[in-house]
Amino acid sequence: MKKIYLFILFLIINFGGLALGSYFMGDAITGEWYSNLNKAPWTPPGWVFGATWTLIMIxxxxxxxxxxxxxxxxxVISIYTIAVVLNVSWNYLFFNQQLPNLAFINIIVLTLVIIYFFITFGDDRLTRLKYLLLPYIIWLCIATSLNGYVVFNN
Incomplete structure (x- = not known):
């Protein structure tokens, strides 16, 4: 029963973080700055981001x-808090403040934090459960490449 309550709590926190990140993003995705960026040819359509983040957060x-x-x-609470702050702040840095270089550093650190979860807390009873982090790690690698493309090609 405790796991169910924790699951609901983390759903609320994680989706709340996504909502806060979207708030910080504002309308930048349709704005002039983002529209004029030289974006990676492998940038997925907008709907993929919402679907992917939903799966990741579940x-x-x-x-x-x-x-x-x-x-x-x-x-563990501290590491999780760092991950949430990094995830939310990326939107603020990249879209709101239009600082792709700082956002790039931010997303690299976030990727390392999630990999740390995978490696450090993936033993004993979490051996199989750690693979629930793979969608997050894979998506962060893709997002890091997209951010890096913007940094190095604009």
């Missing part, structure tokens, strides 16, 4: 509900 919330049942510590 998987991440499921993983976290098990992790926090097994290893609920200040350290």
């Amino acid at each position: 998987c991440f919330s499921a993983y976290l509900s098990y992790l926090f049942t097994i290893r609920n510590s200040k350290f």
